[in-house]
Amino acid sequence: MKYARLIWVNLTRNKRRTILTTLSVAAALFLFVALRSVNTTLNEARDVGSESRMVVRNAISVVFTVPEAYYSWLTTVPGVRRVTWGNWFHGIYQDPRDFFPSFAVDVDGYLDVYSNEMEIPEDQKEAWRRERTAALVGTGLMERFGWRLGQTINMTSMIYSPDQPWPFTIRGVYTPFPGWTDEAFYFHYDYLYEMVEQVQPGWYVLELEDPSLAATVASTIDEHYENSRYATRTETEHAFQSGMISMYGNVGLLMNAVGMAVFFAILLVAANAMMMAARERASEVAVLKTLGFSDRLLFGLVLVEAATITVIGGLLGVVGAKLLFEGTGFQGAGFLPGFEVKLSTAMYGMLIAVVLGLISGLVPAWQAARLPVAHTLRRVA
Amino acid sequence: MKIPLIYNIRSVRQRPVSTLTTALGMALVVLVFVAMMALSRGFRAAIVDTGSRDNVLAVRSGADNELTSGLSRETAQTITSMPFVARGADGRPLASPEVYVLVSLDRLDGGDALVVARGVSPRAFEVRKNVEIIRGRALNPGASEILVGESIVGRFAGTEIGETLEFANRDWTVVGHFAAGGSGFESEIWGENEQFMPAFRGEVFQSITFRMTDPSAFESVKTTLENDPRLPVSAYLEYEFYAEQSALLTQILNIAAVFIAGIMAIGAVFGAVNTMYAAVGARAPEIAVLLTLGFRPVSVLASFLFEALVIAFIGGVLGGLLALPLNGIMTSTTNWASMSEVAFAFRVTPDLLLRGVIFALLMGLVGGFFPARRAARQPIVQVARQV
Numbered sequence: 160m161k162y163a164r165l166i167w168v169n170l171t172r173n174k175r176r177t178i179l180t181t182l183s184v185a186a187a188l189f190l191f192v193a194l195r196s197v198n199t200t201l202n203e204a205r206d207v208g209s210e211s212r213m214v215v216r217n218a219i220s221v222v223f224t225v226p227e228a229y230y231s232w233l234t235t236v237p238g239v240r241r242v243t244w245g246n247w248f249h250g251i252y253q254d255p256r257d258f259f260p261s262f263a264v265d266v267d268g269y270l271d272v273y274s275n276e277m278e279i280p281e282d283q284k285e286a287w288r289r290e291r292t293a294a295l296v297g298t299g300l301m302e303r304f305g306w307r308l309g310q311t312i313n314m315t316s317m318i319y320s321p322d323q324p325w326p327f328t329i330r331g332v333y334t335p336f337p338g339w340t341d342e343a344f345y346f347h348y349d350y351l352y353e354m355v356e357q358v359q360p361g362w363y364v365l366e367l368e369d370p371s372l373a374a375t376v377a378s379t380i381d382e383h384y385e386n387s388r389y390a391t392r393t394e395t396e397h398a399f400q401s402g403m404i405s406m407y408g409n410v411g412l413l414m415n416a417v418g419m420a421v422f423f424a425i426l427l428v429a430a431n432a433m434m435m436a437a438r439e440r441a442s443e444v445a446v447l448k449t450l451g452f453s454d455r456l457l458f459g460l461v462l463v464e465a466a467t468i469t470v471i472g473g474l475l476g477v478v479g480a481k482l483l484f485e486g487t488g489f490q491g492a493g494f495l496p497g498f499e500v501k502l503s504t505a506m507y508g509m510l511i512a513v514v515l516g517l518i519s520g521l522v523p524a525w526q527a528a529r530l531p532v533a534h535t536l537r538r539v540a
Numbered sequence: 541m542k543i544p545l546i547y548n549i550r551s552v553r554q555r556p557v558s559t560l561t562t563a564l565g566m567a568l569v570v571l572v573f574v575a576m577m578a579l580s581r582g583f584r585a586a587i588v589d590t591g592s593r594d595n596v597l598a599v600r601s602g603a604d605n606e607l608t609s610g611l612s613r614e615t616a617q618t619i620t621s622m623p624f625v626a627r628g629a630d631g632r633p634l635a636s637p638e639v640y641v642l643v644s645l646d647r648l649d650g651g652d653a654l655v656v657a658r659g660v661s662p663r664a665f666e667v668r669k670n671v672e673i674i675r676g677r678a679l680n681p682g683a684s685e686i687l688v689g690e691s692i693v694g695r696f697a698g699t700e701i702g703e704t705l706e707f708a709n710r711d712w713t714v715v716g717h718f719a720a721g722g723s724g725f726e727s728e729i730w731g732e733n734e735q736f737m738p739a740f741r742g743e744v745f746q747s748i749t750f751r752m753t754d755p756s757a758f759e760s761v762k763t764t765l766e767n768d769p770r771l772p773v774s775a776y777l778e779y780e781f782y783a784e785q786s787a788l789l790t791q792i793l794n795i796a797a798v799f800i801a802g803i804m805a806i807g808a809v810f811g812a813v814n815t816m817y818a819a820v821g822a823r824a825p826e827i828a829v830l831l832t833l834g835f836r837p838v839s840v841l842a843s844f845l846f847e848a849l850v851i852a853f854i855g856g857v858l859g860g861l862l863a864l865p866l867n868g869i870m871t872s873t874t875n876w877a878s879m880s881e882v883a884f885a886f887r888v889t890p891d892l893l894l895r896g897v898i899f900a901l902l903m904g905l906v907g908g909f910f911p912a913r914r915a916a917r918q919p920i921v922q923v924a925r926q927v
Binding site for chain 2: 175176179180182183184186187189190194218219221222223317318322386388390392402405407409413416417420421423424425427428430431432434435
């Protein structure tokens with residue numbers, strides 16, 4: 160620590176360069192944190208589903224439906240505790256680009272099966288249950304559109320007669336437990352059934368008695384319906400979610416590749432700055448050596464100096480990203496619900512900053528340690 | 541008087557490490573910018589090129605995609621018999637009423653994805669000029685046969701000629717592969733509409749596409765169709781219909797490209813500023829001599845700006861070269877408008893490379909300005925005394 164002052168003086172001797180380098184590291188770390196948060200958000204969305212719930216859907220694709228008649232047989236499958244169903248509504252409130260998930264669901268079943276995911280006041284639960292046009296809305300969505308409990312809103316559906324307005328009254332607001340989205344919109348399947356001809360469930364959700372039965376239950380069901388007009392595909396909710404997320408394509412790879420490019424670009428900037436600093440100070444280093452500073456100490460001093468720049472820059476970038484994304488409530492225009500900068504991402508970012516500093520200081524530090532004293536001093540004189 | 545450019549070029553060569561690290565930093569920015577734009581261009585091209593400007597596509601009134609549309613046989617027949625529908629050599633209308641469904645196929649690299657299965661009329665290959673069978677043969681009417689688009693051959697199981705795919709409880713034999721100029725059709729499976737109709741959704745088409753006799757008359761065709769009380773349809777120019785589907789994702793990718801490259805550029809510009817200040821600082825005596833010789837401050841400013849631009853230009857070209865190998869690499873994503881998978885290639889076009897170089901030059905200009913101004917304003921006497 161007794162060398163802190165020396166390092167500080169060295170850092171402040173060319174303030175402009177130090178500040179510019181710090182800021183470029185800050186920009187890089189900001190970007191890094193943003194990119195990585197996209198990845199963690201998508202991975203988290205992948206992990207939402209439970210392993211003890213299964214989804215039965217049309218084998219051809221999730222856009223096709225499954226018959227209502229399957230319900231009673233599904234309840235008899237061994238290992239299945241409860242069966243409920245839902246349907247994708249693709250509702251739109253005012254602007255189609257302001258996307259949020261909306262479902263027509265079997266109300267009693269959903270309240271039962273998802274009781275550990277959503278917290279709803281008892282009176283609101285009742286109110287939602289009793290009224291056919293009532294909707295249950297997540298806290299995040301309420302906030303996004305500034306809705307109030309009891310408000311009637313008009314939505315349209317991308318799927319069912321796009322011109323027709325669908326009025327809903329918000330009767331319940333749920334608070335999600337960790338891992339569940341706060342932006343979903345649920346309403347009565349019966350309402351959909353009444354308004355649309357020829358509608359049947361989009362999927363069934365099965366609650367299992369024991370997650371270890373998943374494979375057996377899946378094969379029992381899929382074999383049973385294999386040769387019917389509506390063959391099924393049964394998988395755990397987790398696998399189902401994961402499949403939906405992978406439809407984005409390989410976002411992770413793209414983000415990582417860009418992250419690498421960012422890292423190297425800034426490494427070059429930082430390393431260049433350190434080399435310039437070292438070159439200018441060659442004579443000083445020679446003097447220090449004459450005074451008895453060891454090679455190893457000088458090596459260390461340059462490294463610490465470089466790391467100080469990148470760590471300060473890193474802190475600026477990481478904290479800046481955290482504050483900015485949290486302050487603006489960034490959700491990637493609805494494509495990245497639940498977007499947040501995780502603590503692990505921030506820590507990882509800081510680790511990168513340290514590594515960046517050490518690598519960028521390596522060459523100048525080595526040069527300083529190897530500096531021939533007599534030769535350099537002669538040049539100065 | 542201007543300072544000869546060779547002075548700067550030699551100066552740049554005097555400091556190879558510093559020049560190269562700065563240029564390489566910019567090159568990486570340009571690489572990311574070009575790569576992301578190439579991704580967005582590729583996707584857009586795949587979707588946009590799907591439609592032709594000579595064709596009209598009609599779907600159920602209000603629908604903006606084929607998935608949620610439905611048209612009865614009567615509707616399709618009424619449209620086909622309209623006077624503005626072009627006729628083929630045999631005098632029959634160039635129109636293809638189509639069944640549009642999604643099927644889930646197994647990817648060869650694991651998992652599955654939704655692929656468009658389009659039931660077309662035998663005229664479809666005449667209606668769509670960009671589609672041609674490149675291997676195998678055409679569909680036989682009445683048979684359980686399909687053609688597979690070139691982009692998905694080799695990505696999904698059972699897509700080679702002679703193999704069979706199972707969907708809708710039937711086995712379909714692959715009899716050929718077709719190309720469609722890199723467009724979205726290449727990510728589809730085509731079969732006969734009369735075969736797909738009973739196998740999937742029953743007596744209903746999802747869309748009808750026809751060639752117009754006079755492509756410039758689209759507005760009147762649209763009005764006629766949409767105002768005809770017998771026809772519950774919305775009509776689109778085929779080109780615009782598909783272009784609209786690519787708008788959102790293209791926009792997101794472009795915004796991401798500008799956002800990411802923009803922030804990276806800030807870092808790289810600061811790097812360039814450092815380098816140029818160091819260059820100016822190290823050459824203070826030289827600059828003083830230049831000024832003493834009678835070169836005007838403006839010339840010195842221009843000279844150092846040029847030097848920054850030389851470094852930036854090297855960076856831009858380098859970035860472009862690094863991006864070139866990406867051209868043609870296939871990737872895929874989901875077309876959210878149709879919920880189906882689209883395969884497409886990165887498109888690194890010459891104009892994109894040019895933009896990359898311009899981007900780099902801009903970085904050089906911004907990064908070089910302040911150091912150059914400093915050089916131009918240098919007090920001569922003091923510096924000269926030091927020398």
